[in-house]
Amino acid sequence: MRIDANKLARCALDAVGTRWPHKLDHLILDEADLPAPAQVHPVFDGCYDWHSSVHMHWSLVRLRAYTDLRDEIDMRFDTHVTRESVDRERAYAAHPARRGFERPYGCAWLLALQTALNAEAERDPRARPWADALAPFAKEVAARLVLFLQQSTHPVRVGTHANSAFAMILARDHAKAIGDEELLRTVDAAALDWFGADQGYPARYEPSGADFLSPGLCEALLMSVVLGDAFDPWWRRFDGGGVALAHWETPVPLGDMADAQQVHLSGLNLSRAWCLRELAPRVDRAQGSAMLAAADAHERVSAPLVAKGDFIATHWLVTFALLAAVSPS
Numbered sequence: 001m002r003i004d005a006n007k008l009a010r011c012a013l014d015a016v017g018t019r020w021p022h023k024l025d026h027l028i029l030d031e032a033d034l035p036a037p038a039q040v041h042p043v044f045d046g047c048y049d050w051h052s053s054v055h056m057h058w059s060l061v062r063l064r065a066y067t068d069l070r071d072e073i074d075m076r077f078d079t080h081v082t083r084e085s086v087d088r089e090r091a092y093a094a095h096p097a098r099r100g101f102e103r104p105y106g107c108a109w110l111l112a113l114q115t116a117l118n119a120e121a122e123r124d125p126r127a128r129p130w131a132d133a134l135a136p137f138a139k140e141v142a143a144r145l146v147l148f149l150q151q152s153t154h155p156v157r158v159g160t161h162a163n164s165a166f167a168m169i170l171a172r173d174h175a176k177a178i179g180d181e182e183l184l185r186t187v188d189a190a191a192l193d194w195f196g197a198d199q200g201y202p203a204r205y206e207p208s209g210a211d212f213l214s215p216g217l218c219e220a221l222l223m224s225v226v227l228g229d230a231f232d233p234w235w236r237r238f239d240g241g242g243v244a245l246a247h248w249e250t251p252v253p254l255g256d257m258a259d260a261q262q263v264h265l266s267g268l269n270l271s272r273a274w275c276l277r278e279l280a281p282r283v284d285r286a287q288g289s290a291m292l293a294a295a296d297a298h299e300r301v302s303a304p305l306v307a308k309g310d311f312i313a314t315h316w317l318v319t320f321a322l323l324a325a326v327s328p329s
Contacts, residue, residue: 003303003325005066008318011307012059013072015315016047023049025106027098040092042085048315051106051161054113055319057081061116062322065123074126081130090137103148104167107141111174114138118177138174145171146186155194157219159211159268164194165218166271172225191226195219199237203244207252212267212320216244217275224282231282245287248272249294251301258310266313269302270320277324299324 022037022045038045047053060073067073093101102110117131145167155164168187175183201216220238224231239245251269255262276295280288303324306317 003321005063006068007307008321009060009063009067009069009073011314012056012063012318013069013076015311015318016053016056016060016076018048018311018315019046021048021311022046025050025102027101029095029097041089043080043089048311051102051109052316052319054106055109056316058109058113058116059319059322061113061120061127064120064127077127077130081133083133086133086137090140093137094140099144104145104164104171105161107145108167108170110134110141111138111145112170115174115177142171142174142180142183146183149186149190152190155190157215159207159213159215160264163213163215163218165191165215165222166213169218169222169225172222188226191222195223196234200240201238201244203247206247207265207268209255210261210264212264213271214248214268214275217248217272217279221275221278224279232284235283239287242287245290248276249290249297251294251298254301254305257305257313260312263310263313263317266302266305267317267320269298270306270317270324273298273324274320295324 019037024037026033026035026040028034037050041050041053044050044053044057047056057077060076064070064073092098114131114134114137117127117134120127121131149168152164156162157164168191171183172187174180175187198219201219203216206214206216216238220235223234223238227234252265252272254266254269257263257266273295276291276298280291280295282288283291302317303321305313306321307314
């Protein structure tokens, strides 16, 4: 399904520029430590919460070459993604008591944003100052993720922000793009340790009522890039003879699109579509065809809803529509 780049760019620009309501992820260190979002997050202060602002900026980079709103996008990055503002973001996240800040989801999206900015700067030098400004923060975040993965003994298998596999996919893409061998080795080692022996995945237990990710499909997508040519036997064991895939072929019915938890299910359809499309060429032809058909079905349910309705939906769903999309238009 092709998308309307101008419509999605307009939605993303409006979202990152909307400062209230805001759900601040802030550890209060003392009674005077009560900042407004813009004080501690001058780059990512809008868009309802920090991680959504990060990945909606990723969306703007992704859309920049395809939209008539490029000048507005550039102005946003010129005024917000500066060395001074990024340094304030770094200082906030660097406090020892905040080592878990936005980990792993927001951290992984920051790495994805850096990857996108690096690629955009290669295509268009206009983006180079933004990529250079964010790079020190991305380097610090990558190092924190390495330490976190090395110290963790178990994955988190939920369908929400704490999911390990989703963050590892984004982090691994970043590691490959910039040649961060330590991050790449750490992600691969954790993936093999945590997921290598999985089999007969109980897909019927998905979804929970607040999922925007499929834990099983994210795990499979991660293992497909980690295992490469060795993925097929792992997938056959994991899929349990087609039982898991049969469950994932049906889109999830949507709930209240103005409810902060129920709206996640719309994102779930889009993230499932993304995983299914990515996995399709890595399985046998029959299952690959089924995956592509299922991806289309999931996208048809949720894609029309991403840029309209309540801010609780429009502040983040554009990103997942872009993950799922074949190409902008």
